[in-house]
Structure formats: structure tokens, C-alpha cells
Amino acid sequence: MSEPLVFHFDINGDDFSTAGQASVQIKNNLRQLGLSPEIIRRVSIAMYEGEINMVIHANGGTADVKVYEDCVEIILADNGPGIKDIDMAMKEGYSTASDSTRSLGFGAGMGLPNMKRYTDDMKIDSTVGVGTTVTMKINIA
Amino acid sequence: MTIREIKDLIGAEVLCCEQNLERDAYSACGCDLMSDVLAYVKDQAVLLTGLVNPQVVRTAEMMDMICIVFVRSKTPTKEMLDLAKESGIVVMKCNKRLYEACGLLYSNGLVGNKVKD
Structure with missing residues (x-):
């Protein structure tokens, strides 16, 4: 497999806006690469939910998007509090977000389920007190 | 239904991207929870909401939505309108409540959205 095209982003955790x-x-980048609108939408929604999660739960982090010939891989890493119970976190409607986050339209317990919904593969590595890495794959072919 | 027809049905005021009023909307979604909006695939959709912050525009942008209607006379900030302009999203506001605005559009043929399995 040829080397992927990699896009790196630092996610600022201080400013929700x-x-x-x-x-x-990344949506613009993928558009320039000529990927289909459906793939672009799936990648950008999954990444957007992840980005919001990193801002509201983990004070930011990093995002790396790797574009391979047959898939797009998104790796979101933070040094936040970690996820205590991943099974619970994956349930729609379960959230540990604060009321202030909810008042902004997020924290409805849909973030991780949405990320899974729009990707072909999703893996969560999390250690309480250390951080969380979410790896998602979206097949192009 | 065109965005112009939506505007007329709910008596909305256009705040930006007036040049796109003739675009066709195929579905709509009335919601203040952005993650719920993100859970459902829509094609050329309109978002009606009472929530006002930049993430409303970003959510619409991620979903390739074509129009945002702020209900109950809520007014978006200039920053939000600038974001919407970058993507050509028509932004409007109307003085109706969410339920009423959605009901008017639905009863005139603008349906809801498909759930993605």
C-alpha cells in the first residue's frame, strides 16, 4: 500500500465556539482530493463529533487524518480524564457532560454512537486519568 | 419546496445568502440538540432551531444542509452569519415557535428525514 496522505490538527480545548x-x-481537503460527497460527509461528521468530545471532556487534543487508497483513518488522541465505562459511553443517550455543555446543544449522549454510526470501524483505547485515543476507519471503496 | 417558499410559509426574514433562495429543500429537521441533528442523514435539508451558537452553523455545514431557520426571533451573531456565508447556507429567522414553524412546513409537504441504520 502506498504511503497515506496525512493531515494533522491540534484541537484547542479552551474555546467551544x-x-x-x-x-x-478536513472537509475542504477531502473535497480537493475528489472523494465522494457521501464519504466526505461521513468523515467530517465523525471527526466533528470527536472534536466536540475532545473540547467538552478533555481540554482538547490532536487529530490525525490519514487518507489511504482504500480508506480514511481518523485518529483522535487526548490527555483527558479517560472513559470509565466504554460500554456505557457507547449507549445512545448516556452522557457525563455538564449542564452548560447541554445548553450549547451537545452532551446528549449521541457523540460516540454517531461516530460509530458513520464509520466502518471504530476502536476506543482509554485509560482513566491518562487519556483516550479513538481510531476510526471509513472505507472508500 | 424552495427556500423562498419556506420563507413565505413561516414569514421568515432572510439574514444571509439571499442568492440561494431558489434552491430546493427535500427535508427538514427541528431540533436544539446538535448531536441529534448529526444522527440523521438528510439530503438538501433545512435546520430549524432555537439554539444560537456557532456550532449550529458548523453542524449544518457538516451535514451539507442548505438553510438554517432560527425560531422565536432568535438572532445569530455576525460571526455565525460569516460562517454560513462561507458555505452558502441561507440563514433566516422567524417569530414562530419551533413546533409551529415545523408544523407549517410539514403540512405543506416538506417531510422529515430518513434514519440512517
Whole structure:
């Protein structure tokens, strides 16, 4: 397999209003690469939910998007509090987000389920007190 | 249904991207929870919401939505309108409540959205 095209982003955890900038950027990048609108939408929604999660739960982190010939891989890594119970976190409607986050329209317990919904493969590595890495894959072919 | 027809049905005021009023909307979604909006695939959709923050515009942008209607006379900030302009998303506001605005559009033929399995 040839080397993937890699896009790296630092996600600022301080400002909720700017959350999503990396997802907008990746959407533009993938559009320039000529990927189909459906694939672009799936990648950008999954990444956007991840970006929001990193801002509201983990004070930011990093996002790396690797574009291979047959898939797009998104790796989101943070040094946040970690996820205590991943099975619970995957349930729609379960959330540990604060009321202030909810008042902004997020924290409905749909973030991780949505990320899974739009990707072909999703893996969560999380250690409480250390951080979380979410790896998602979207097949192109 | 065109965005112009939507505007007329709910008596909305256009705040940006007036040049796109003739675009066709195929579905709509009335919601204040952005993750719920992101859970459902829509094609050329309209978002009606009472929530006002930049993430509303970003959510619409991620979903390739073509129009945002702020209900109950809520007014978006200039920053939000600038974001919407970058993607050509028509932004409007109307003084109706969410339920009423959605009901008017639905009863005139603008249906909801498909659930993605």
C-alpha cells in the first residue's frame, strides 16, 4: 500500500465556539482530493463529533487524518480524564457532560454512537486519568 | 419546496445568502440538540432551531444542509452569519415557535428525514 496522505490538527480545548474548525478543514481537503460527497460527509461528521468530545471532556487534543487508497483513518488522541465505562459511553443517550455543555446543544449522549454510526470501524483505547485515543476507519471503496 | 417558499410559509426574514433562495429543500429537521441533528442523514435539508451558537452553523455545514431557520426571533451573531456565508447556507429567522414553524412546513409537504441504520 502506498504511503497515506496525512493531515494533522491540534484541537484547542479552551474555546467551544471554535470547535469544529479541523473538521471543516478536513472537509475542504477531502473535497480537493475528489472523494465522494457521501464519504466526505461521513468523515467530517465523525471527526466533528470527536472534536466536540475532545473540547467538552478533555481540554482538547490532536487529530490525525490519514487518507489511504482504500480508506480514511481518523485518529483522535487526548490527555483527558479517560472513559470509565466504554460500554456505557457507547449507549445512545448516556452522557457525563455538564449542564452548560447541554445548553450549547451537545452532551446528549449521541457523540460516540454517531461516530460509530458513520464509520466502518471504530476502536476506543482509554485509560482513566491518562487519556483516550479513538481510531476510526471509513472505507472508500 | 424552495427556500423562498419556506420563507413565505413561516414569514421568515432572510439574514444571509439571499442568492440561494431558489434552491430546493427535500427535508427538514427541528431540533436544539446538535448531536441529534448529526444522527440523521438528510439530503438538501433545512435546520430549524432555537439554539444560537456557532456550532449550529458548523453542524449544518457538516451535514451539507442548505438553510438554517432560527425560531422565536432568535438572532445569530455576525460571526455565525460569516460562517454560513462561507458555505452558502441561507440563514433566516422567524417569530414562530419551533413546533409551529415545523408544523407549517410539514403540512405543506416538506417531510422529515430518513434514519440512517
